[in-house]
Amino acid sequence: MTTEQLLKINGGQKLSGGRVSIAGSSNQVTKCIIASLLTNEHVLIKNAPAVNERKIAEELFAHLGGEVEYVDEHTVRLCAYGLSKNSISREICQKNRISILAVGALLHRFGSAYIYGALGGDKIGKRPVDFHIKGLQEMGAHVELDGDLYHISVDEHGLQGAHIILPFPSVMTTENLIITATLAKGRTIIENAAIEPEITELVKMLQKMGADITINANRTYVIQGVSRLKGCELRIMPDRNQAVSFACAALATGGNVLLEKIPHDPLYSFLNYIQRMGAEFRVNSEGIYVSSPKGKRLKNSHIEVEVHPGFMTDWQQPFMVLFTQADGISILHETIFEDRLSYTRYLNSMGANINLFSTCLGEAPCRFKNKNHTHSAIIHGPTPLKGGNFRMPTDIRAGMCLVIAGLVASGTTMLSNIQEIQRKYDNIVEKLTQMGGDVSIVHGQLQK
Template identity: 90%
Template sequence: MVPIVRGRLNLQKNKKNLQNGKDEGSGMSVEQLFRINGGRKLSGGKVSIAGSSNQVTKCIIAALLTNEHILIKNAPAVNERKIAEELFAFLGGRVEYLDEHTIRLCANEVMKNSISRKICQKNRISILAVGPLLHRFGKAYIYAALGGDKIGKRPVDFHINGLIEMGAHVELDDNLYHISVDENGLRGAHIVLPFPSVMTTENLIIAATLAKGRTVIENAAIEPEVIELVKMLQKMGADITMNANRTYIIQGVDKLKGCELRIMPDRNQAVSFACAALATGGNVLLEKIPHDPLYSFLNYIQRMGAEFRVNSEGIFVSSPKGKRLKQSHIEVEVHPGFMTDWQQPFMVLFTQADGISILHETIFEDRLGYTHFLNSMGANINLFSTCLGEAPCRFKHKNHTHSAIIHGPTPLKGGNFRMPTDIRAGMCLVIAGLVGSGPTILSNIQELQRKYDNIVEKLNQMGADVSIIQGTLTSV
């Protein structure tokens, strides 16, 4: 066991050239690059799916609600989990590694109620710690400039307004939120969310567990990861009911206890690997993953002509034999609809499908910018600000580019790109590189490593030819 007590995690640095971060011959920065030799069919392989990064980070923060031990199994070995652990340890919590995928947390020595600017800038997860800190200290301080994927406007207004409705007092001074409660602490409230935001729902549920009285959250998110968080809190002694029409009812309790939980498989990771196989005309076995997290995804690929089977080994997906995938029309919606994190890998499928496909993104207003990379590789994608679909859309008549028409099939060719800060867009470029002829070189790969563990090993097990190299993007 390697305990971390009130400390920060240190990432191991490459010893050669990276000590000063420079290529001595050119004066340019040297970094890790992701090299893909494309044009290979990914067929006959299998891949293990890590635990959900979207779930484990929220569960780490929820451990701040109790002074008893929380044991988390199947925690993914990804950078986003490390960021949450760093936040937990910075506040004074203890993190023990029982093995690579098992951690034990204890917050009984948490002593800080202020989160540093550096940690806030790494990820938006910091905002979830406000509720637990208010319960412990009555005050919390967090910087407004929060990090995370650059996928459109992502203000914390929903979070702040929900906490205000629960009795919090909020002031913003020099980009620092001063959040406090009176001697009565947070109290129950009836909150109707303007949009079923996942992280806002998780934040308010966490805060409501120890609030005085009853909290009702309407128009809330019901994603599987949210339900898993609710199950964890219930194990800790929380009183949470989920009613019809996306409504949670939380009756505050005086104290929460420790628990043990297992992180669900990462459905976004599973979809990414499945799309990589299908886009190259191949197949893959997603080992041990259950049907439930992927049932919606499987329906969409089945419409395009792909095949799948589910058994005790996992889920096997395969391209149609002797034929191309068929065109499709997909609208991104809140769960249980087509997930916003699926549209980027699916975009590569559309470029290889026979016919004209349409995608309508209704969750984020600025999440199709990555398509210019695909067009430079040979895709034929046109973007529109009009709503190309029937789903209710917040962006109608608002001039946001959020719909796409894709003409396929088109051959793709490799290229050199700096990976965007939208992780799923980065994975889209990886899949496009696997499909394309010639090599593709990607920089800024730490963005990909935030949510994908052992990605080189897993893709190569599927039949790819990928590697991590050292260099500069312009020199390879």
């Protein structure tokens, strides 16, 4: 009989009086590792989270011939001086979408790059590489497709600056084009771009390396290409998505938590939403303390997922558990990904009352209007939840949603495929235990 690691959660306990440290941002560190391919000098990255996605990016860096040196668990020194490959294996491409971000650096170094189109990562709807490819083509890249293998190349003139207007403010496309434009000849303008804090941190890193990047109004970046970039030292910002997940775990169980040392800026938007639901918070030198309303339930809410600085798509899954425990009818409208509510079937099997709709339940501009995508939800609360056995979905935040639901539920919840959540959450058992949860990793076979 084959056994595997299972996450065991004995629920029904209030997470109260605990404190939790927040790791560095997994969304930032992977992009900074890729940006290190642009220079032959050393790059030192501090506060790097000990998560699987970082390991995948480091594996990609080493696969291409770069040097990866671990100073300690959270500090890594990178050097791309010995870069020797311009092709990324199918195996690495299938692990994560991060591979597509290496193309620009490979074009600058070798004049060509090979990458497979079947990229891994969260399964949250259609995530084609079309925006990436089109942007590279506008900068002078030639693209050939053989099956699912892309051969991308440039002529003797190399990549050129271009005026690119994105059809949607895609985060990874914005990051890719910024990274690529730093060494392109001439000026690149990227309009309708994403402006997430992690992108600002990437821009700051590139500026330290010698890049010339201006952030203008109306979601526009202007990059004047330079001839070379140098090494630098940087510190990864706290992971705001991780902080939101742990805060929601405390609030959903009627408890409280201190998010240690996290600054106000990354969570200011999140704090508005929980305050509207009746939660309380304090910000001081120790971090951010969030607490459920004393003696009563959270209030219902209407939330629309939008691009930054709006409500993040990575926040709606943990919030869905809050809605199941809130007093009244809550509404959620997802406008970023067309297939990111399928995980709600797990919550309904645990006792939630969630109904899904293809109509837009809100006023935010939505790409999915009249397109028959199920992207809105009505949640009736409060409903008691009961434990269950589930295979962790490949959407990391949906996996965290099930963890939070298990903490709220009566009885025991068992989750398999836990490597999915470990891609972005470090030491999750230890951290939830510090908050007062009864969580452990056991070995066994998930019972249906």
